[in-house]
Amino acid sequence: MTGPALVAHMRAALPRMLAGLETLIHSESPSADLDAVAASADVVSEVGAALLGVWPERIVVEGRTHLRWRLGDGPSRVLLLGHHDTVWPIGSLERHPFSVDDGVLRGPGCFDMKAGLVMAFHAIATLHDPSGVTLLITGDEELGSPTSRSLVETEASRCMATLVLEASADEGALKTARKGVSLYEVRVRGRAAHAGLEPERGVNAAVELAHQVLAVSALSDPALGTSVTPTVLAAGTTTNTVPEAGRFTVDVRVADAAEQCRVDRTMRTLRPVVPGAWLEVVGGTNRPPLEPAASAGLLARAVAVADRIGVPEPVGTAVGGASDGNFSAGVGTPTLDGLGAVGGGAHADNEHVIVAELPARSALLAALTGDLLTGPPLGVDVPVRFVRGEHT
Structure with a gap:
């Protein structure tokens, strides 16, 4: 027909x-x-x-x-x-x-x-x-x-x-x-301490997360159609405790495979900024x-x-x-x-x-x-x- x-x-x-x-x-x-x-x-x-x-x-x-x-x-x-x-x-x-x-x-x-x-x-x-x-x-x-x-x-x-x-x-x-999609979670671990009595004894996971959010955001390249967007963020347990742990998720959208590889490579080179902090990046490409x-x-x-x-x-x-x-x-x-x-x-x-x-x-x-x-x-x-x- x-x-x-x-x-x-x-x-x-x-x-x-x-x-x-x-x-x-x-x-x-x-x-x-x-x-x-x-x-x-x-x-x-x-x-x-x-x-x-x-x-x-x-x-x-x-x-x-x-x-x-x-x-x-x-x-x-x-x-x-x-x-x-x-x-x-x-x-x-x-x-x-x-x-x-x-x-x-x-x-x-x-x-x-x-x-x-x-x-x-x-x-x-x-x-x-x-x-x-x-x-x-x-x-x-x-x-x-x-x-x-x-x-x-x-x-x-x-x-x-x-x-x-x-x-x-x-x-x-x-x-x-x-666009291709990549999804990541950046996990941070520090050390808890009393925020009023001895904050200097802690390693602040929230501060480390702040550094990493800015670093990740900088990977975007609008001219190439690449967006790298921190989305869900969480840190800490109580208002008077130096946060011991935290994490944030990242949504990546790219127009071509080269950009997807560039972002992935850079995400895996992230290193802690705050002395004593520990960092892990999990996830990766979801769809090419x-x-x-x-x-x-x-x-x-x-x-x-x-x-x-x-x-x-x-x-x-x-x-x-x-x-x-x-x-x-x-x-x-x-x-x-x-x-x-x-x-x-x-x-x-x-x-x-x-x-x-x-x-x-x-x-x-x-x-x-x-x-x-x-x-x-x-x-x-x-x-x-x-x-x-x-x-x-």
Whole structure:
């Protein structure tokens, strides 16, 4: 199914899309609740199997439930990547019930990213032969993917391309670059003493932390898009005691791997300033950056495909947040992110999906997946054959 027929098919399927999305949203799935995530996996499996005609493999790692569809008998070539866990705690539906009003769909997790899952099911279902498609839906992305990272990296390394079902950027833009993330904790130990009677006998962990916070903050380089931000800080026990211990956490965002290495190297060279203090740095890289080079070829294919089927030509943008697409790009697999729903308000009270955008967006996902399965390899230019009603 190609061209206008594909878009028309997705428009006709819109009521079923909305029904599937309502079912997924009503299965609340906060990442930290293992039972809720397991129950959500049951629901996602049922909705997906109804469209794909096959049940997924259920992969449970340290109690966290992930789902994988490997379609057809041949090798995997295209990975569709998403997650079914959300940031919303159980009971959020009471405050933010599922609704569709004036073309806007609302409900916890609708935009990030249960709509993307429904789109993937419908997109794959339109393929004449889905052999070579792997659909991986993880259950701990919102926690940083502690149990699914290796699964994502393994599946991505088997494929020639990864299409990430995360929601779009502003105005429907695809996410062609994401910053890498590193997370650290700086721990300090000093020596306690009475703050009034003999403060000189103490080694003040709070003062040491102050030195280190300033040193860490200085690692930021806004010109290169690098932010190094001390976040949570704690020291001491009582108001009349020289603090014996303290710690602070650090959030690092970088645009490229070289900056991630520079910050990591420097963090590990931190040394105490206050005589007698002890210092330890723990943590490190959480997600590598998704750099523009990883998505450039796929964005060009998406533009060509959009022109062929008569949907709006997508544009790409860089965003600061990370996703599992960072892991896919990190193992060298071309990766295009933000192919999910158009809307906004991820993680916020105004989370929403623009209903009218779902058919065209799903058609683009289907056509791009099919093009990657049957078209020329990535790196080969694909001519644009049809643009806004005029041949080129």
